[in-house]
Amino acid sequence: MVSTIRLSTDELAFTLLIAGHSTAAQQALLLGLGREISKEEARGRLSAAGNVLFGRGLVMIGDDGSVKAVPILAEVGRVLTGAAATLRFTLNQPDGPRVLSYHYIDGAIYEHWLERGVTHVISRVEEAAISDGCRILFDIADRQELPNVTGQWPDTAFRQMMRQRDPAVVAGMLREYGLEGNWVDWLAEDIVRPQAIGDMLAIYYHGEERAPMADEGRLIALGNGRFWLFHPVQQDGEAWIRLLPSTNDSLQAQLHQLVQVCREIAARQTTETREMTVNGDGASLKAGQG
Secondary structure, three states: OOOOEEEEHHHHHHHHHHOOOHHHHHHHHHHHHOOOOOHHHHHHHHHHHHHHHHHOOOEEEOOOOOEEEOHHHHHHHHHHHHOOEEEEEEEEEOOEEEEEEEEEEOOEEEEEEEEOOOEEEEEEEOOHHHHHHHHHHHOOOOOEOEOOOOEEEEHHHHHHHHHOOOHHHHHHHHHHOOOOOOHHHHHHHHHHOOOEEEEEEEEEEEOOOOEEEEEEEEEEEEOOOEEEEEEEEEEOOEEEEEEEOEOHHHHHHHHHHHHHHHHHHHHHHHHHHHHHHHHHOHHHHHHHHO
16 A cells, blocks of 8 residues: 555445455444444445445446456455454543554554544554554643552452542542552542543454454553553453553553564464465465476
């Protein structure tokens, strides 16, 4: 991909459809619209999207009468349905969620974000863009840093805290787990009344249906001029939440770890694909070496 491409949700769904991924196309429409739609509405939307893409020169009619995507659009379909790993940032806020994804495929990284909730923007980027995207999405540059915060508590307790309406109750719960300092009251306030809640997930895809799964991730809470960084961990077979220093350096360090996870997942899939090619198509490989 030599440039950035912008697609509406309907155009993205049409792209996935002509790439042979009808289920992914349906999911794109459902997620984009936020509601179920009838088959008639889906056909109408996809037909209109196809006409728009044809007018933009992004699809053409083949000699056999089939609809074909030009290379840059075909690349979008390949990336969104075949990525080995995805580093996904999500920020849930009152005016709606914001999602920024970085897809790893064939040694390349593609940035995919939703502009103003209506336009999908997809670009091939260098790895350095991930740090910039993370900083912009979570908007922590002007927030207070708290380098000395520390502590951990069970995930079940964390869920109870988030259901509370009184920060004083949450502060008491946090202190029961050994947290100390004036900042405990700030944390309690931001757990009860967060401005936004986000996460960073290193996603891999499982099975023929490519179900997205994540074993590694971090949570972010934006509060009153502050931000908090949490690491879900397993401890003695139970899920715990570990509070990390609230600094930009700490966030970047955690981001680096997740980037490394995605690199390893992508590299592993590349190796497996090569082994399958050698073992399953050896005759063709030898013929090509002639």
